[in-house]
Amino acid sequence: MIPKKGMIKSTDAFERLVHWWLAITCIILIITGLGMMFHSFNFLGTPLGGLKNLKLVHNFTGLLFAPALFFAILIWWREAGVFKMPEDLEWIKVAGGYLWHVDDVPETGKYNPGQKAFFLAVAIFGILMVASGLIMWFPLSLPSGLVQWMYPFHALGMLVIFPFVLVHIYLGTIGVPGSARAIFTGYVTRSWAEKQCPGWLKEMEKEGRLEIYGEEKEEAAHG
Amino acid sequence: MAEKIKLYDTSKCTGCRACQLACKQWNALPAGQTYNTGTYQNPPDLQSNTWMLIRFQEMSNGNGDVKWLFRKDACMHCTDAACIKVCPSGALFRTKYGSVALDKDKCIGCKECISACPFDVPRYDPVTDKIAKCDLCFSRIDRGMEPSCVKACPTGALSFGDKDEMIARAHARVKELGGDANVYGDQFVGGTHMLYVLTEKPSVYDELPERPRVPLTVIAWKDWFKPLTLLAAGGVLAGSFIHYLTHGPKDTSGDDQAGGEGGE
Numbered sequence: 001m002i003p004k005k006g007m008i009k010s011t012d013a014f015e016r017l018v019h020w021w022l023a024i025t026c027i028i029l030i031i032t033g034l035g036m037m038f039h040s041f042n043f044l045g046t047p048l049g050g051l052k053n054l055k056l057v058h059n060f061t062g063l064l065f066a067p068a069l070f071f072a073i074l075i076w077w078r079e080a081g082v083f084k085m086p087e088d089l090e091w092i093k094v095a096g097g098y099l100w101h102v103d104d105v106p107e108t109g110k111y112n113p114g115q116k117a118f119f120l121a122v123a124i125f126g127i128l129m130v131a132s133g134l135i136m137w138f139p140l141s142l143p144s145g146l147v148q149w150m151y152p153f154h155a156l157g158m159l160v161i162f163p164f165v166l167v168h169i170y171l172g173t174i175g176v177p178g179s180a181r182a183i184f185t186g187y188v189t190r191s192w193a194e195k196q197c198p199g200w201l202k203e204m205e206k207e208g209r210l211e212i213y214g215e216e217k218e219e220a221a222h223g
Numbered sequence: 224m225a226e227k228i229k230l231y232d233t234s235k236c237t238g239c240r241a242c243q244l245a246c247k248q249w250n251a252l253p254a255g256q257t258y259n260t261g262t263y264q265n266p267p268d269l270q271s272n273t274w275m276l277i278r279f280q281e282m283s284n285g286n287g288d289v290k291w292l293f294r295k296d297a298c299m300h301c302t303d304a305a306c307i308k309v310c311p312s313g314a315l316f317r318t319k320y321g322s323v324a325l326d327k328d329k330c331i332g333c334k335e336c337i338s339a340c341p342f343d344v345p346r347y348d349p350v351t352d353k354i355a356k357c358d359l360c361f362s363r364i365d366r367g368m369e370p371s372c373v374k375a376c377p378t379g380a381l382s383f384g385d386k387d388e389m390i391a392r393a394h395a396r397v398k399e400l401g402g403d404a405n406v407y408g409d410q411f412v413g414g415t416h417m418l419y420v421l422t423e424k425p426s427v428y429d430e431l432p433e434r435p436r437v438p439l440t441v442i443a444w445k446d447w448f449k450p451l452t453l454l455a456a457g458g459v460l461a462g463s464f465i466h467y468l469t470h471g472p473k474d475t476s477g478d479d480q481a482g483g484e485g486g487e
């Protein structure tokens with residue numbers, strides 16, 4: 001997936017690094033979490049030498065997930081954490097054209113409301129997961145009346161994040177072809193950008209901040 | 224195999240603690256250093272190496288006299304056991320006798336059962352990184368013997384037998400005692416496999432929940448969110464697949480621009 005001349009830069013190296021740091025820790029957490037959530041998935045602990053080690057992997061991965069989440073929120077909250085009304089509402093009303101045919105899908109900026117919802121779900125429930133998880137790790141140091149609530153919160157976080165991640169993976173790969181390269185190479189095709197983030201593309205072009213593969217970055221340097 | 228119940232009749236208990244000692248003996252639980260809390264109750268609470276304990280409680284009868292209330296505190300072996308519900312590894316399990324036993328090898332020391340238990344029974348042992356609690360002497364009852372505490376009881380306060388018989392016996396005893404006497408255990412958490420005949424109302428006893436129940440947090444966690452997660456994840460997978468087949472992937476190609484086609 002080497003970018004081709006004329007492709008548009010949509011993510012920088014730090015964004016991609018944080019994305020994959022978050023993604024890999026998140027997937028490990030989901031898999032190890034499933035291993036403890038369902039007895040029928042207890043076997044997931046076997047390759048690690050038992051469920052106790054699975055628990056340790058889960059807990060320590062959580063410690064790695066936390067800083068990734070911190071950076072993710074820092075990087076993306078402006079672009080993906082704030083709904084822009086009324087455009088976003090219009091987009092939501094037609095489900096972005098993802099579920100039925102829509103002639104004119106309202107233009108979105110860098111991220112559409114669906115992506116914003118995913119970002120917010122991961123951000124909010126991610127924080128909840130880290131906080132409840134830490135308490136669950138050391139439950140005896142706090143009153144059990146409080147500790148008790150951490151388990152359903154943790155389960156609720158799983159209920160929200162896990163299916164959302166699956167949707168994210170689908171739409172980031174085969175659902176919307178050409179998306180995955182944005183987060184691997186950082187570059188997308190112009191037609192992809194025109195369809196996925198037209199508002200952002202126009203803004204970047206207007207401001208002359210668009211970075212195009214194979215072209216000198218003079219515009220960017222001036223900007 | 225019929226379900227078994229251990230019946231504890233407080234009216235016959237003299238607080239001799241033979242049961243407490245027998246429990247330690249059979250289960251090879253060494254005593255630890257203890258401390259005086261101003262009562263005969265010793266140790267002060269259940270511990271990872273004290274699976275059952277006679278609670279000593281002084282009760283004034285209102286005219287200057289004091290009477291002892293004894294209560295044998297240990298796992299109640301709930302039918303609707305919150306600890307089994309939350310245990311991630313299956314270490315806590317229901318035996319064919321209805322009791323709740325522990326497979327120590329499977330325990331991962333997560334402590335989830337501790338806050339789930341409505342009776343505050345499981346204790347964590349930091350040395351082994353495992354949980355500990357009464358298992359109704361599974362090693363004994365599975366060989367046709369009675370639990371060691373029952374065996375040791377000199378007054379007949381403890382008895383062990385088939386569920387129906389024990390429940391009937393408990394109610395007959397309560398009738399005999401009259402007053403505030405009551406049966407504690409058969410009306411909640413699906414019925415416990417340790418049954419009390421209490422001489423006083425449950426609210427009188429220290430550390431005894433009046434209406435024990437599987438905590439709402441456990442129900443939300445295990446009965447709602449857990450199956451919903453499976454449903455949502457499965458639904459989303461199926462939904463994505465159907466979406467791909469019917470609606471199809473989004474067309475993000477374009478032949479009018481450089482780099483528009485054939486990136487992959």
